[in-house]
Amino acid sequence: MAEESQNLSEILFKPKFVYKETSTISNGGCPLPKIIRQDNSFGFTKNFYRPLLRYEWVLSGGNALDIDEALSKISVAKGHRTRECFDTIEDYGPGNWIYEFSSIAQKRVNLAHENEANREYDKASHNYRMASRYFSIASFPNLKGDTLALQADALSRSTYKQMFKVDNSLGYLKEETFKVDSKDVKGYLHLPSYNGVFPCVICVCNYEFGPTSFFRMYNNFFKKEKIAIFVVELPGTGECDKLTLSEHLSAVTESAIDHVKTLNNVDSTKIVLLGSRLAATSCMRAAVLKRDDIKALCVVFPYIHSVFTDASLLKSFPLCLRSSLCNRLDLDASSWDTVIPQLKALSLKEQGLIGAGTKCYFDTYVGCARKSVVTKQDELLLSMTFEHLQIDEYENGVADITDKIMFDGICQFLKKQLCE
Numbered sequence: 001m002a003e004e005s006q007n008l009s010e011i012l013f014k015p016k017f018v019y020k021e022t023s024t025i026s027n028g029g030c031p032l033p034k035i036i037r038q039d040n041s042f043g044f045t046k047n048f049y050r051p052l053l054r055y056e057w058v059l060s061g062g063n064a065l066d067i068d069e070a071l072s073k074i075s076v077a078k079g080h081r082t083r084e085c086f087d088t089i090e091d092y093g094p095g096n097w098i099y100e101f102s103s104i105a106q107k108r109v110n111l112a113h114e115n116e117a118n119r120e121y122d123k124a125s126h127n128y129r130m131a132s133r134y135f136s137i138a139s140f141p142n143l144k145g146d147t148l149a150l151q152a153d154a155l156s157r158s159t160y161k162q163m164f165k166v167d168n169s170l171g172y173l174k175e176e177t178f179k180v181d182s183k184d185v186k187g188y189l190h191l192p193s194y195n196g197v198f199p200c201v202i203c204v205c206n207y208e209f210g211p212t213s214f215f216r217m218y219n220n221f222f223k224k225e226k227i228a229i230f231v232v233e234l235p236g237t238g239e240c241d242k243l244t245l246s247e248h249l250s251a252v253t254e255s256a257i258d259h260v261k262t263l264n265n266v267d268s269t270k271i272v273l274l275g276s277r278l279a280a281t282s283c284m285r286a287a288v289l290k291r292d293d294i295k296a297l298c299v300v301f302p303y304i305h306s307v308f309t310d311a312s313l314l315k316s317f318p319l320c321l322r323s324s325l326c327n328r329l330d331l332d333a334s335s336w337d338t339v340i341p342q343l344k345a346l347s348l349k350e351q352g353l354i355g356a357g358t359k360c361y362f363d364t365y366v367g368c369a370r371k372s373v374v375t376k377q378d379e380l381l382l383s384m385t386f387e388h389l390q391i392d393e394y395e396n397g398v399a400d401i402t403d404k405i406m407f408d409g410i411c412q413f414l415k416k417q418l419c420e
Contacts, residue, residue, distance in 0.1 A: 028334030101138035125167035199270035236328030245328035250285035355381035
């Protein structure tokens with residue numbers, strides 16, 4: 001009886017941890033805002049706090065059936081929600097976003113362990129890759145202070161590294177440490193081989209995606225074309241979590257350029273910058289400031305000027321994106337009307353870096369949707385700054401088709417720059 005009592009006591013008084021539910025972070029728990037226009041380029045999805053970027057998740061390595069299974073469980077769950085959104089189950093358990101995507105990730109990890117035990121290393125690599133993608137989706141939108149999401153992100157990175165360890169055909173993954181504002185940060189260098197000197201694309205992650213998100217592009221395109229990639233992050237997330245986002249939002253990208261130029265396996269005359277959304281802003285800013293150090297620039301849905309200054313665009317941000325941006329600026333999205341004037345400092349036009357007589361002569365590719373974040377004013381500013389400019393515009397609304405066409409356009413542009 002004493003033993004039973006002791007066990008019961010351990011159960012009854014076992015510490016319970018209460019973690020913040022993601023949708024309450026960096027917004028003071030404010031109500032969902034009334035959106036002026038539901039812009040698909042922001043990933044707006046009705047009844048969800050998070051944007052559902054299905055095609056981008058599949059394009060970067062996920063399985064559509066796995067993803068839809070997790071979303072279905074999230075949608076029908078009966079637990080207490082902090083908001084009228086499917087993905088805001090408060091407790092970590094069935095229906096919770098991080099729980100459901102971490103669960104399908106863990107199943108893949110278990111399969112990978114079985115594969116390794118049977119020396120089926122190609123299958124193990126595949127399952128580690130899938131696990132990494134699902135842990136990464138679980139951590140979305142990667143907010144500082146989201147403890148469970150940070151744990152999922154750490155598992156995404158560890159399974160990603162394990163994938164390369166068990167499968168030599170993938171090339172080589174190496175963590176590189178470099179300095180930004182006197183702080184150590186890390187980037188992930190992907191090499192097709194240890195032998196040779198390769199052109200390099202510096203891939204900058206936006207806040208919607210972690211460093212494992214470029215794998216499919218690397219494996220299906222860059223590796224085959226003998227191109228290295230160096231994946232880095234924006235301030236305030238992942239390996240750059242000690243940095244704070246500010247108007248100098250290209251600090252990591254600039255330092256990454258300097259670092260890859262010192263690497264023996266990188267051709268310092270063939271460096272290209274690639275990024276989307278706010279990461280594109282970082283790439284453009286770094287490209288202008290270090291125009292003699294890069295060969296080309298490739299950006300998708302870039303935030304240039306209008307998105308930081310046009311109130312109608314800013315009020316089209318769903319709460320998740322507002323919270324994500326404020327999270328890195330150490331602000332609170334519940335006071336969005338007071339945040340909006342502060343975002344003006346991030347505009348490249350306001351900083352005097354584009355449209356002010358500055359000229360860049362490297363080739364530049366811009367992929368965007370019509371009537372969205374890249375306005376006609378932004379296009380004029382781009383044409384005034386980048387001498388050799390290609391802008392591909394697509395209809396806003398058909399995300400899957402648009403992303404696929406844009407992906408092909410990016411690959412064609414990069415192949416021309418680095419392989420011909």
